[in-house]
Amino acid sequence: MTLALVIQCVGLVVLLACSAFFSSAETALFALNSIHVHRIGRRHPVAGKRLAALLARPASLLSTILIGNTLVNVGASALGFVVAETLLPAHGELIAIVAMTALLLLFGEVAPKRLAMIRSEQLAILYAPSLGVLIRLATPLRWVLERVARLFHKQLREVSKTLTEDEFRTVVEVGEEEGVLDEEERTMVDGIIRLEETQAQDVMTPRVDLVGIDLDDPPEEQERVIRSVRYRYIPVYRDSLDHVEGFLDVPRFILAETPSIAECVVPPFFVPETIPLDTLLTTFQREKRRVAFVADEYGGTAGLVTRGDILEDIADDSTNEYGHEKPEIQKLHGDRWLVDGSVSLEDVNYELDRELDADGADRIAGWISFFLKRMPRPGDSVEEQGCRATVQRVRKQRVLEVELVRVDLPDPEKEEEGAS
Incomplete structure (x- = not known):
């Protein structure tokens, strides 16, 4: 065996190893998601940053890997043909095709990808430094290829990265x-x-609970109200809450050397009752607001909502003492249930074997409000249609928990006898 043939064989092995590198790198890195990268970053901060930087540019990473894999596969095929021609001149071409196809499939594709699927995190950490260098080296070639590709694809569409x-x-x-x-x-x-499912009316402070400043009141009464509240902002109105002038910045008023309501009033800002909280939070950020009046369908003041109300709803603990999520309908004992106020009447009827119904209500909280003729408060109880509902927890206007007891339905025959 000549020295040239030895060098060619060594070169072929190196190219096959490079092919395995690129194939396994593609599988290993694109098998990672943000959770994996975060976990790697906790254990290996430097590797985590490198991987995050690589995956932040997936198109560049994939292009570099494909370019490298294509070049080494072409080089390996050409070198394999030369080796086969040297060893077996008579049938070198046929042997080169069969042998290189088998070698590239086995050692350049199948085996490396299977290994990468099993050891994706370990290989990703190992490959990250080399891939970072290769991306920079391949930039000129990648730039040329991207420009050529755009000649054939005039309108490139990015694959959506949003999650449902x-x-x-x-x-x-x-x-x-x-x-x-x-x-x-x-x-x-x-x-x-x-946030997307919750509306402003679910977390606002209702009108009946608002404490504000009536500009028609004497100054002494106004100052007494201001110093008695524990809120950052309170409504300022004239005659009634349907004629608001704005919000009083209470800390600013109290700390002022010469307090003046007019100088400490923030212009009013209104939002509809039905605005979702995610939209409301974005609106607060865009308008640089912290508080808004909630307007009802007739344009009157229904309540007041703050950014703090939204954050409180985000942090609302919907788990029990053992850290497990509470079921919407929880069977207690006998004919008693504890349910979430947002549970649908359809689900309640199925669980209790009843036919609860009320005009305009599709949830148990709405059913209770219908018979109370007002917003429910803790301790309120309604007994109708074979069910006794007792409100357990309310936050703002939102019914959080209701205890349901199945009671006997009225006997139509006895009612007719009593009436006669």
């Missing part, structure tokens, strides 16, 4: 199972997801 709500919930569950999220963080994430 179900996918996001799955990511959160996986994160909790793998220890990336603790219970408190899971509660916060669940609260953020709930």
Whole structure:
């Protein structure tokens, strides 16, 4: 065996190893998600930063890997043909095709990718420094190829990177199972997801509970009210809350050398009752606001909502003392249940074997409000249609918990006898 042939064989082995490197790198890095990268970053901060930087530019990373893999595969095929021609001149071409196809499939694709699927994190950490260098080296060639590609694709569309709500919930569950999220963080994430489903009217301070300043009151009464409240902002109105002038910045008023309501009033800002909390939070940030009046369908003042109300709803603990999420309908004992105020009447009817119904109500909280003819308060009880509902917990205007007791339905025959 000549020296040239030895060098060619060594070169072929090196190229096959490079092919294995690129194939396994593609599988290993693109098998990682943000949770994996976060976990790696906790154990290996430097490697975590490198991987985050690589995956932040997936198109550049993939292009570099594909360019490298293509070049080494072409080089390996050409060198394999030369080696085969040297060893077996008569049938070198046929042997080169069969042998290189088998070698590239086995050692350049299948085996490396299978290994990368099993050891994705370890290989990603190992490959990150080399790939960072290769991305920089391949930049000129990648730039040329991208420009050529755009000649054939005049309108490139990016693959959507957004997650559906179900996918996001799955990511959160996986994160909790793998220890990336603790219970408190899971509660916060669940609260953020709930923002889209919750409206301003669910967390606002209702009109009946508002304490404000009537500009028609004597100054002594106004100052007494200001110094008795424990809120950052309170409504300022004239005659009634349907004629608001704005919000009084209470700390600013109290700390002023010469307090003046007119100088400490923030212009009013209104939002509808039905605005979702995620939209409201974005609106607060865009308008640089902390508080807003909630307007009802007739334009009157229904209540007041603050940014703190939204944050409180995010952090609202929907878990029991053991850290497990409370079921919406919880069977207690006998004919008693504890349910969430947002549970649908359909679900309640199925569980209790009843036919609860009220005009305009599709949830148990609305059913209670219908018979009370007002917003429910803790301790309120309604007994109708074979069910006794007792309000247990209320936050602002939102019914959080209701105890349901199944009672006997009235006997139509006895009612007719009593009437006769």
